Amino acid sequence: MSFIHVDNVSKNFGQVQALRNVEMQLELGGQYAIQGASGSGKSTLLYLLGGLDRPDKGSILVEGKNLDTFNDAELARFRNLWVGFVFQFHFLLPSMNCLNNALLPAKIGGADLSEVEERVRLLAQKLGVEHCLKKSPFELSGGEQQRVNIIRALSLRPKLLLCDEPTGHLDSENSEKVVKLLKGLASEFGSTLVVVTHDQMVVSHFAQRYVMKDGQASYFPL
Amino acid sequence: MTLKKSLRLASGDITLFSEDGYFSEQADFLNDLEELQINQRTLVLQTEGFVITENVSRGVLIQGVSPDSYAGVTGFKEELLPGGISIGVELAETLGVKKGDPIRVALANGNRGFKGLPRLETYTVSSIFELGLYEKDLRGVYILKSELQQSLNLEGKVNQVLMNIPASERNDQTSYSEEIENFASRLRSYLGPAFSIRPYWSDFSYLFEAVKTEKFWIGMILQIVVVISIFNVLAFIIFVNEKRSREIFLLKALGLGQERLKQVWYMFIFLFWFLSCLISVVMVWCFNFMLGHLSFFELPGDVYHLGRLEMIIGREDYLLVFLSALVWLLFLSWLGLRRVRQQSVLYGLRREFS
Numbered sequence: 001m002s003f004i005h006v007d008n009v010s011k012n013f014g015q016v017q018a019l020r021n022v023e024m025q026l027e028l029g030g031q032y033a034i035q036g037a038s039g040s041g042k043s044t045l046l047y048l049l050g051g052l053d054r055p056d057k058g059s060i061l062v063e064g065k066n067l068d069t070f071n072d073a074e075l076a077r078f079r080n081l082w083v084g085f086v087f088q089f090h091f092l093l094p095s096m097n098c099l100n101n102a103l104l105p106a107k108i109g110g111a112d113l114s115e116v117e118e119r120v121r122l123l124a125q126k127l128g129v130e131h132c133l134k135k136s137p138f139e140l141s142g143g144e145q146q147r148v149n150i151i152r153a154l155s156l157r158p159k160l161l162l163c164d165e166p167t168g169h170l171d172s173e174n175s176e177k178v179v180k181l182l183k184g185l186a187s188e189f190g191s192t193l194v195v196v197t198h199d200q201m202v203v204s205h206f207a208q209r210y211v212m213k214d215g216q217a218s219y220f221p222l
Numbered sequence: 223m224t225l226k227k228s229l230r231l232a233s234g235d236i237t238l239f240s241e242d243g244y245f246s247e248q249a250d251f252l253n254d255l256e257e258l259q260i261n262q263r264t265l266v267l268q269t270e271g272f273v274i275t276e277n278v279s280r281g282v283l284i285q286g287v288s289p290d291s292y293a294g295v296t297g298f299k300e301e302l303l304p305g306g307i308s309i310g311v312e313l314a315e316t317l318g319v320k321k322g323d324p325i326r327v328a329l330a331n332g333n334r335g336f337k338g339l340p341r342l343e344t345y346t347v348s349s350i351f352e353l354g355l356y357e358k359d360l361r362g363v364y365i366l367k368s369e370l371q372q373s374l375n376l377e378g379k380v381n382q383v384l385m386n387i388p389a390s391e392r393n394d395q396t397s398y399s400e401e402i403e404n405f406a407s408r409l410r411s412y413l414g415p416a417f418s419i420r421p422y423w424s425d426f427s428y429l430f431e432a433v434k435t436e437k438f439w440i441g442m443i444l445q446i447v448v449v450i451s452i453f454n455v456l457a458f459i460i461f462v463n464e465k466r467s468r469e470i471f472l473l474k475a476l477g478l479g480q481e482r483l484k485q486v487w488y489m490f491i492f493l494f495w496f497l498s499c500l501i502s503v504v505m506v507w508c509f510n511f512m513l514g515h516l517s518f519f520e521l522p523g524d525v526y527h528l529g530r531l532e533m534i535i536g537r538e539d540y541l542l543v544f545l546s547a548l549v550w551l552l553f554l555s556w557l558g559l560r561r562v563r564q565q566s567v568l569y570g571l572r573r574e575f576s
Contacts, residue, residue, distance in 0.1 A: 044568070052475060053568035073479040080477020087571075093471050105476045152476075 001064055003028035003192055004049065004160070008214075009058035011044055018044040020215040021058070028159065031183055031193040033203045036212030040184060041165050042196045045217065049194065050083045050162045051075045062160075080109040084191070086151030086182070088165035092137035092145060092152075099133040102152045109156065123151045143174045150178070154185055154217050161186050163195040167202055179205050225409035233425075234295040234384040235263070235402050236409070239418040244379040251413060255385065255412075258412065264291035267370050272340075273309070273363065275317045282313065282363045284327065286370030286380075295384050298351070302364055306348030310359030314350045318458040323347050327363075343373050399423075402504055458554055470562050471570035480563060491555045498546050506535060 018041045024031060026049075036042040047053055048060060051067050060067045062082070070078060077152065084105075090198035092101045099120065104117035124130040127147040132140050140148065146166065153161060163182060167175035179195070179202050186193035195202060203209060209220045229399075240249075241274045247265055255263060269285035272279050300308045307325065309317075319325055325347060328340040345365060353359055371377050387405040396404070402421045409419050423430060470483065511520045562570065 047568045047571075050475075052571070053566045073481060076474070076477050076482075077478035078477075079475065086473060091475075091571075093472065095469075104473070107474065108477045108482075173241055 003030070003059040003063060004028060006045070006049070006217075007059050007061065009045075009055040009060060011041075011048065011053070011055050011057075011114045017215050019048070019055070022215070022217045024210060024219075026192055026194065028192055029187075029190050031116060031186060031206055032195070032208045032210060033206035034194060034196045034210045034212060034217070035198065035203045036196075037198060040212040041215040042212040045212065046162050046164055046194060046196045050085060050160070051079050077109070080105055081156060082159050084156070084158035084161045084219075086150055086161070086166045087164040088148075088168040092148060094137055097134055097136055098129075098140070098145055098148045101137065102133070102148060102155055104152060105156050111156060119157075120151055122154050123154060123185075124148075127151065142169055143178075146170065146174075146178060147181075150181065150185070154189060157189050157191070159191055161189075161191045161193045163193070165197055166195060167186075167197065167199060169180065172201065175199065175201065233422045234262070235386045235422055236384070236406050237420050237422065237425075238383040238385065238413075239381065239420075242417060243414050244376060244381045247378050247380055251417070252383070252412065255383070256560055258284075258409070259388040259390060260270070260385045261388065262295050263379040263383055263448055264288060264295045265367065266292070266382040266384055267367050267374070267376060267380045269370070269374060269383050270330055273313065274326045274328060274342075275319065278317050279328075280313060280316060281361070282327075283361050284329070284370065285362065286367035287364055288367050292364075292384070298364075299348040300351045300364070301475055303346075303348045304367060304369070305346055306365060307345035308349045308364040310362050311345060311352040312356060312360035312447065314347070316360065319347055321347050327365075341373060353574055355429075455550070455554070458551075459527050459558075467558070467562060467570065468538070471565075471567055474562075474567045475571055483562070484559060487555060487559055488552075491551055495544075495548050495551050498547065502543075503540070 002025040002132050004024070004026040006022055006026075008017055009022045011019040020044075022041075022045060024045075034042045034045065044053075048055055051070070054068055054090070062078070067075065067078070092098065093104075102120045102124075103113060103116060105111075108115055120132065121133070124133055124147075127150065129140075129144050129147045129151070132144050132148060137145055137148070150166075153163075161182070166182065170178060182193060182195065183205065185191075195206065197203060207221065210217045211220055244267075245251075249539070261569070264287065269284050269286075271282055271284050273282050287302070293299045302308050307327070309319075309325075314320065317325065323346070324344050327343050327345060329343065330340060351359075351364075353362070367380070371379065387402055391401055391405050392398075399421075406419050406421050410417075413419070470478075470487075474480075474483065
């Protein structure tokens with residue numbers, strides 16, 4: 001049984017059919033790229049995987065459990081404990097410093113803060129942004145903000161790391177660094193990594209790829 | 223007691239003066255009043271004078287009245303005994319006298335032996351009244367008409383008729399003030415230019431002007447309060463919808479459930495409300511302090527009883543305002559939460575961060 005099984009999933013937004021009968025199998029610890037043009041449905045698929053929305057048709061099974069059967073509280077808990085999101089736009093809250101931003105999932109889930117803070121500091125050291133933790137997000141460069149974003153996503157050691165265009169607003173040098181970081185950290189934590197991108201350079205780092213076109217996914221392993 | 227009621231208590235509906243000054247209590251025009259069915263009327267002898275104690279003297283308006291008929295017209299029912307004088311509460315305080323104390327009154331004329339010198343009479347304070355009008359309570363004194371006539375050598379003469387309009391003039395279509403005005407106008411035509419006829423408020427028109435101005439400014443201030451409140455409500459709606467909804471969707475993406483969100487949200491709202499209440503109480507206290515201490519807020523003493531304004535806000539008033547504000551806040555936050563609930567996290571994130 002695969003870690004995640006996307007079974008014949010469709011999703012509509014009004015008249016627009018974003019996903020059409022998508023089939024997908026993701027293994028625990030696997031690293032995947034989902035490639036596609038803008039509007040192809042790749043981000044929608046990613047967010048459905050992360051329990052941010054529910055499919056109109058079909059099901060998403062995580063370790064055999066259908067996400068559609070989860071109530072709101074269970075789905076929120078799933079997002080908190082199982083999923084780490086890395087968004088294209090960092091989505092860091094300007095009203096708190098970077099350390100507190102990184103600790104948000106732990107605070108929401110009621111995790112042991114001292115343990116998580118220790119992990120956050122280690123990650124920050126590893127990613128070279130330890131000096132940024134006491135700063136506000138707006139004091140940081142784009143690359144630094146994205147690193148804090150990654151730290152927040154990994155702070156609770158999620159089983160599923162979902163990245164939506166993580167290099168979307170970075171230059172090629174920084175993009176490559178971020179992709180390598182993501183892959184390395186996901187391996188270290190044993191997380192399944194799914195990266196949505198339209199950037200060929202990013203895709204080239206992944207052996208397992210899905211290509212999205214008109215709401216449908218095709219698997220292209222190397 | 224309202225301002226108009228207080229004024230009426232001092233003079234009845236209409237006051238009639240003769241242009242010739244004093245007139246006989248048996249004058250012919252009094253029969254005309256009878257014909258006009260003015261049954262509630264009283265004759266008054268009014269003059270100016272001074273009340274004197276050992277240390278203080280005050281200019282006063284002395285009214286010589288017949289207690290029964292005067293009470294019938296005005297409703298003024300203070301005890302007035304022979305040799306007695308009824309004075310206002312402010313005057314009593316100024317002079318430092320109480321019921322039963324003697325006071326001397328200097329009348330402007332009437333000294334039989336030495337022309338040009340005032341006549342001094344001693345009266346006993348038989349009652350202390352309070353009409354609620356500072357000027358009346360400070361300057362009005364009442365003695366028996368017959369005693370004043372005797373002191374002024376004006377036996378059988380008076381200079382005012384106070385009257386109430388006949389019951390037949392009353393109707394439900396017009397206000398009481400209008401009825402009085404209409405009747406006074408008819409009386410002027412009937413009696414001719416030899417008499418001056420004034421509605422009870424004419425002597426205090428400046429007071430009404432002051433109250434009118436005051437009402438205008440209170441209205442303006444209330445309107446400003448309402449406009450500011452509307453801006454606050456709009457700001458709060460924008461704050462909830464535009465600023466906080468972004469954070470809410472992000473927190474939901476990171477695993478915050480709807481129930482937990484509701485708890486956090488309402489806790490935030492209660493905190494917001496509590497702090498607002500606290501600040502408003504402090505502001506009221508500060509404003510009250512300024513009213514009591516800054517000369518800018520001083521009131522003209524010749525118009526108002528008090529030289530200083532003071533905000534009188536009771537516990538019930540605070541409760542009413544604070545509870546209304548809480549209900550309003552809860553309603554607005556419920557609308558905000560409903561909006562968040564109706565949108566999926568995915569839709570919200572895309573909309574808020576696009």
